[in-house]
Amino acid sequence: MRRRPDIPWATAVQVRPVTLQQTPEANGVSEDPLPELRFELPPSPGRLIPVRTAPPRPRPSSPPTATTGNDAEKSEAPTIVPQLTPQEFVAAQQQTNESLGIAERNLRAARGKTLSAAQTDLVSKITGFVKDAREAAQITDWSRARSLAKKAQVLSEELASSL
Numbered sequence: 585m586r587r588r589p590d591i592p593w594a595t596a597v598q599v600r601p602v603t604l605q606q607t608p609e610a611n612g613v614s615e616d617p618l619p620e621l622r623f624e625l626p627p628s629p630g631r632l633i634p635v636r637t638a639p640p641r642p643r644p645s646s647p648p649t650a651t652t653g654n655d656a657e658k659s660e661a662p663t664i665v666p667q668l669t670p671q672e673f674v675a676a677q678q679q680t681n682e683s684l685g686i687a688e689r690n691l692r693a694a695r696g697k698t699l700s701a702a703q704t705d706l707v708s709k710i711t712g713f714v715k716d717a718r719e720a721a722q723i724t725d726w727s728r729a730r731s732l733a734k735k736a737q738v739l740s741e742e743l744a745s746s747l
Contacts, residue, residue: 668726668727673726676726676727676729676730677721677726679730679733679734680717680721680726680729680730680733681733683717683730683733683734683736683737684714684717684718684733684736684737686737686740686741687710687713687714687733687736687737687739687740688714688740689740690710690740690741690743690744691707691710691711691714691740691743693744693747694707694743694744694747697747702746703743703746703747706739706740706742706743706746707743709739710736710739710740710743713732713733713735713736713739714732714733714736716732717729717730717732717733717736720732
């Protein structure tokens with residue numbers, strides 16, 4: 585069985601609780617139950633460290649020094665080339681020339697034929713390797729030229745077998 589409330593709900597909003605006044609001495613507790621806490625911060629340094637909210641702006645590079653000469657003198661940073669013995673030097677030259685010859689022969693065989701997308705991609709890679717190998721040979725970096733020419737040869741042989 586349900587009991588009816590003693591106060592009608594319409595007037596319940598108007599009712600407020602009554603708080604009893606308690607004296608701190610009556611409970612045996614002091615007025616301030618928490619001790620006073622004081623935070624001591626270390627002294628701040630003379631300069632504050634700035635906090636960045638965005639990346640730093642790029643600074644313009646310094647203007648190039650004025651030199652009188654052609655663009656060859658203004659080339660890139662020097663390239664470190666491994667020292668080859670005279671025999672290794674001659675062998676690298678021969679291997680580079682042989683690999684470049686094979687790659688170019690296979691490219692000529694593919695010229696004029698209808699190529700798939702994969703074959704066209706191979707042709708572009710082969711020509712890139714051939715070009716890079718010739719540039720390396722021009723600056724007498726024969727070990728790099730040999731490896732690039734070998735890559736061109738292998739890819740060109742793959743292209744020739746897929747024709």
